[in-house]
Amino acid sequence: MLLVGFENALTALVAGTASVCLALALMRLWDRLRGGRRGALGHDRLQPGLQPMIFLFRRQRLVDVTAPGRTLLDRVAAPDDEWGRLQRWIGPRFELAGERLDQLARQGRVELVGRHGIGSAALRLLAEDLGDDLIRITLTDPEAEQAGIVVDSMAQQAMEEELDLLRRALDQTPMLVWRQDAEDRVTWANAAYLRRAETLDDGSGGWPLPRLLDTPKPVPGAGTTTRRAPLDSNGVISWYDCHSHRMGDETMMFALPADAAVRAERSLREFVQTLTKTFADLPIGLAIFDRQRNLQLFNPALIDLTGLPTGFLTARPTLFDLLDKLRELRMVPEPKDYRSWRQQMSNLESAAATGHHVETWSLPGGQTYRVTGRPHPDGAVAFLFEDITSEISLTRKFRAELQLGAHVLDGLDDALAVFGPDGKVLVRNRAYLALWGDGAETLGAALAAWQDRAAPGPGFAALRARLTGHDEARRDSGAMAGPDGRLLRWSVTGLGGGRQMLRLSTPDIAADTGPERDDYASAMGAG
Structure with missing residues (x-):
């Protein structure tokens, strides 16, 4: 009897334990099933679906807008009206958006899909004509619908701060920055570019933006291409140094103001022209040689005084080639021998390069030239040829008269x-x-x-x-x-x-x- 009672008790204990374990297993399974459903259904309640951007316009004046749409309009720079801001935002993201929206009154409904590319989301635009001059525009992101993406708030804040810093830097820079597609259409521009475009476009601010400058075409494999281009704004010409850089199928353009450089170059050019005109009117022959002793500048008086051919001078001869040519033309003092003459010319070049040097050449033809050598910066040297035949004759005559008076x-x-x-x-x-x-x-x-x-x-x-x-x-x-x-x-x-x-x-x-x-x-x- 005792044994039978023990077996019954043990059986009851096992059955109770099994019942408790089964109950716990069922409860855990039930909780898991409920948790999965809660994850599948309740997540939408904890993380609401992305609210679309909806804009309601009457005669291109904003009537109503959702919160994301208002945020979008607030982030877009001028123009002041909301319709222009929206057109500026959707213009580079939807191909032929302006032309298709102009056809909305006739078609009643226009649906566009945004471009896929760098910095472009897979957006969908739906424009509907509701009648009574009402237009509803809906912007959604099909790839983000019901995605339930959870973003780290700290990372999101850091990215937004960096994005805001970059946006402010590009908007405050004085240079023009914009992006062009393969057909040279402007797909994005910074604030400086937009301001110049509004000035030239009477503030209409339509899309696509006009091309302001004749920019250089990027050369494949050459990296950045540079070119200077003018911009005519109501008769006022502004100059920019344009740099183009290929980025995939698009091109980033940077235009740096170059007005100061252009003015400096123009002043230098005018100064050189003034010097050239002055040199051209001088009766003194001028020849300037660089540090390698190649002729860089001469005036017409040098040709008149020496008889050197113009073609010979324009070929930029060396100093010693010019002196040899003068010797052939008998326009240098008659030397006793070529070696002594060559040494004399070397001494002339050395003396002119180190300091002010003057020589008087009595030519075989009876003329007298004063040759002056002066050093110039960066090792250059200048020679001046002056015909002093009349001066020497007058001096000799005056000296003869003085001697005659003294004799009398x-x-x-x-x-x-x-x-x-x-x-x-x-x-x-x-x-x-x-x-x-x-x-x-x-x-x-x-x-x-x-x-x-x-x-x-x-x-x-x-x-x-x-x-x-x-x-x-x-x-x-x-x-x-x-x-x-x-x-x-x-x-x-x-x-x-x-x-x-x-x-x-x-x-x-x-x-x-x-x-x-x-x-x-x-x-x-x-x-």
């Missing part, structure tokens, strides 16, 4: 001396030097020498007063005792400009009568 003065028996307004001795002849034998260079020194060698008297005092201008009753002639007691007759003549000429002669006393004889007697008595 030296041929006179009377002693002559000319004093300047400052008392400096300007001219004296050979008779004067023989009489006084002094080398006095001033009037004061000459008077002192005369007083030492001649006996002072009334005649000498009168001469001093006349020359120094201290005597109000100046006498223009008189007599005085000369060296060794000889009697001298003097006369002073004004030559203009404060200059005075003194003439001393030995008189013939027997022939003199009247007051002059008394002067001689007085001068001799004083002696």
Whole structure:
């Protein structure tokens, strides 16, 4: 009996345990099934489906819009009206969107699928004509419908901040940035480009955007292509350095303002033109050689003075080739031999490169040239050829006339001396030097020498007063005792400009009568 009772108890215990385990298993299965259903059904309640963007317009004026649609319009830059903003946003994402929407009144319904590409979502656009001038536009993303994608909030925030930073940077940059497709249509542009487009398009802001610049075509495999292009805005020309870079089937364009560079280049070009015109009018031949001694610049006077062929000069000869050509044309001094002449030309080039150097060339044809060499920056050197034949002839003629006058003065028996307004001795002849034998260079020194060698008297005092201008009753002639007691007759003549000429002669006393004889007697008595 005890054994039977034990078996019954054990059976009951096993049955109860099995019942509990089965109940737990069923409950767990039930919970799992409920959890799966909750995951399949309740997730939509926890994560609502993506709300479409719906816009309601009446005569292109916004009547109503969903929250995502409002967010989209707020993120799109000018124009101010919502219809223009929406057109600007959908234009690069839906091919021929503007033309198809213009046909909405006739067709009643237009459905478009967006492009697939870099930065483009697989969007679907549905435009419906509801009548009474009402148009409803719905934008949805078929790939995101019922996807239930959960995004990390921190990662989403970081991406949005970076995106906002990049968008602000591109919108605030002064350069024009835009993107073109394979047909050269503008598919995206930054704020600077949009502002310029609105200025040229009277602020209509329609899509597609106009191409503002004649941009370079990217060369396959060449990376970035650069070209400078003008932009005419109401008669005002602006210049841009355009850079194109291929990105798949599309091209990114960057246009940097180049007005300052263009102005600088224009100023430099005008300056060079002014110098060129100035050089062309100079009577002096000019030849400028670079650091390799190749001719870089010359003026027409060089051809006129040297007779060098124009074709030879335009071929940019070297300095020594030019000098050899001048030697062939007999436009350099006749050398004793070629080696000495070559050494002389080498010395000319070295002296001109290191500092200011001047030479005078007496040519076989009787002409005289002054050749000046000057160093220029960066190792360049300039040579100036000047015809000084007339100047040399005039100098020689003037020198000959001076020598003739000196010979005439030296041929006179009377002693002559000319004093300047400052008392400096300007001219004296050979008779004067023989009489006084002094080398006095001033009037004061000459008077002192005369007083030492001649006996002072009334005649000498009168001469001093006349020359120094201290005597109000100046006498223009008189007599005085000369060296060794000889009697001298003097006369002073004004030559203009404060200059005075003194003439001393030995008189013939027997022939003199009247007051002059008394002067001689007085001068001799004083002696």
